[in-house]
Amino acid sequence: MIRMIKTYGYTDNTQLSPHFNAQEFRCKCGKAHDFQIDDDLITKLETLYSTLNCSKIIVTSGFRCAAHDKAVKGSGTGQHTLGKAADICCYGQDGQPISSKTVCCKAQDTGFTGIANITAAYIYTHVDVRSGGKWYGDEVHGNSSVTDDFYKYFGGEDMKGIDVSVHNGKIDWQKVRAAGIDFAILRAGYGRLASQKDERFVENYAGAKAAGIPVGAYWYSYAMTPEEAELEADVFLSVIKGKQFEMPVYFDLEEKKQFDLGKEKVSAIMRAFLERVEAAGYFVGLYGSASSLVTHTADDIKSRYTIWLAHWVDQTNYSGAYGIWQHSEKGSVDGINGNVDLDIGYKNFPTIIKAKGLNGYGKAANLTPAEPDTTATVIVTIGKDTYKGTLVKE
Ligand SMILES: [Zn+2]
Ligand SMILES: [Zn+2]
Missing domain, CATH: 3.30.1380.10 (Muramoyl-pentapeptide Carboxypeptidase; domain 2)
Known part of the structure; x- marks a missing residue:
């Protein structure tokens, strides 16, 4: 030539x-x-x-x-x-x-x-x-x-990740980074009270950020109705306010009594949470086991939101689309005591999320203080009961 x-x-x-x-x-x-x-x-x-x-x-x-x-x-x-x-x-x-x-x-x-x-x-x-x-x-x-x-x-296109909560104890994030972990999904909390924020969420967020590890978050649900799911979404949003997430934020629904409600009601609960968090400017997704995604999750949810698939096998036979696969609950990573959940990411979420200006990277989000308020009181009413929770900066 x-x-x-x-x-x-x-x-x-x-x-x-x-x-x-x-x-x-x-x-x-x-x-x-x-x-x-x-x-x-x-x-x-x-x-x-x-x-x-x-x-x-x-x-x-x-x-x-x-x-x-x-x-x-x-x-x-x-x-x-x-x-x-x-x-x-x-x-x-x-x-x-x-x-x-x-x-x-x-x-x-x-x-x-x-x-x-x-x-x-x-x-x-x-x-x-x-x-x-x-x-x-x-x-x-x-x-x-x-x-x-x-x-x-670049280690190929897949990203190696972990997901952690208070149950993983104190984590040495610098060691985790050195071990080749590319992202971490942090439990932010559970239920519908701000007092149910994960006790190590703030510490894990700061540690992962300092080590340069992209982070996402998830909220564990106990909601039995769409209304309760919206309350959970509001508490979740108050807990993650002022923070930036390179990875998606997820709704985690896996209680047996929730699945007992049947696919239609479970899907309505999922939609209520996902729509509310998305409307607040977040790249939101759904965490679910392969079986719950097949039997308890409506198709419109699976096509509309990014899926974090939980399937602890060597090779998953789940045929739907997913952005992250949690493939083991018995991983071992330097810097973390005991077993840790292991994940593989298949999409470049950090690039997508920053380009879209979501998860705290948008212009509107820049107006909020980098540090959350030292305390914030959240009051929620469910039926006749009023719950009051205090969010305290750690
Ligand atoms: Zn010139
Ligand atoms: Zn050049």
């Missing part, structure tokens, strides 16, 4: 391939000068586009003149100045950015010789078709040659 680096005039709008136009690659320095593009860059970008099943790829930086390259903290002689590089954001069919971890892996398969993650949120990726060797980097976590293999570097 003959490689061609072609020169284009500033206003040239040649369609280079089905999804890329010359205009997207011109220099952004503000001067209307010529620019260059390597044919091989376009060919590989097209391959990447179809490999990732993109809905679009946005080129945030293509060709750069030496002055512009230096202005954006380049060397002035890098691949962008040769017309061999592009910084891109790839979007999936759901309209959301595809994680740079996935893009790096597929770019490696595509044969790009220079590849790097360039943002902490794993949204943008640098790719180039340099000659004379390859460079796989991660500009956020060390701007040097970081790996021979992005699949090994």
Whole structure:
């Protein structure tokens, strides 16, 4: 194959391939000068586009003149100045950015010789078709040659997780991080009183955050009616207020007396909680065993909300969709005494949630204080009874 680096005039709008136009690659320095593009860059970008099943790829930086390259903290002689590089954001069919971890892996398969993650949120990726060797980097976590293999570097696309509550005792989160845990779902509490906040929720949240572990939360239900589920949702929202969750927040319904109500009533309870928490700006999902999802959960819930499947087997035969699989209750992780639940995450929830501005990452949420109030009183009325609970900052 003959490689061609072609020169284009500033206003040239040649369609280079089905999804890329010359205009997207011109220099952004503000001067209307010529620019260059390597044919091989376009060919590989097209391959990447179809490999990732993109809905679009946005080129945030293509060709750069030496002055512009230096202005954006380049060397002035890098691949962008040769017309061999592009910084891109790839979007999936759901309209959301595809994680740079996935893009790096597929770019490696595509044969790009220079590849790097360039943002902490794993949204943008640098790719180039340099000659004379390859460079796989991660500009956020060390701007040097970081790996021979992005699949090994990022541990594939699956994330290893745990879910914990007060029953796991005091956790050494730094050790947990060092053990390779990518996310944690924390029990926030149970029932409909703020006093039923998990005793270690605040401590676990702070510890996981300090260790750089993305967190989610769940609320354990005792609701017997949709009204009670709404009260539980309100208490849950008061407990997680002011915090940020990279992972979804979940409704956990698994009491036998609830299942005894039958599928229709159980589903109504689930909907009441899920709708209320979602309306408050959260990426909310449902936790359930494989059997409860099959026998006690209406289809509209399973298609509408992300599912956290609990199935303690080597290979699950659950045929529905799920974003997280809790595959064991008898895991062992450094930093945690005794057994711990183990999970596998299949979606890049942190990227999706931040892009949507949910779970405390939105503009509205930024207006709330970073720290919750020292105390908050929650009063709930159920029938003739009034319950009063106090939320105390630990
Ligand atoms: Zn320029
Ligand atoms: Zn770049």
